[in-house]
């Protein structure tokens with residue numbers, strides 16, 4: 735039985751054959767997906783790609799983008815959305 739922190743399926747298991755012929759399971763580190771813009775699907779820059787335990791060690795300004803819809807929309811989509819809202823309303 736693996737130790738409690740490894741009893742999750744979110745860590746990739748990797749079977750490794752040792753020099754003696756024995757096969758053991760090694761666990762790969764958890765990966766975090768790249769944040770993407772919800773409108774165009776482009777990659778969002780400036781947001782950390784860390785697991786939650788590492789995310790807590792960052793300062794507040796490093797955690798998220800301090801902009802309207804920061805971390806949700808990219809800067810190009812936000813500019814377009816603001817312009818269209820001003821022109822229509």
Ligand SMILES: [Zn+2]
Nearest residue numbers: 771774808811
């Ligand atoms: Zn976008």
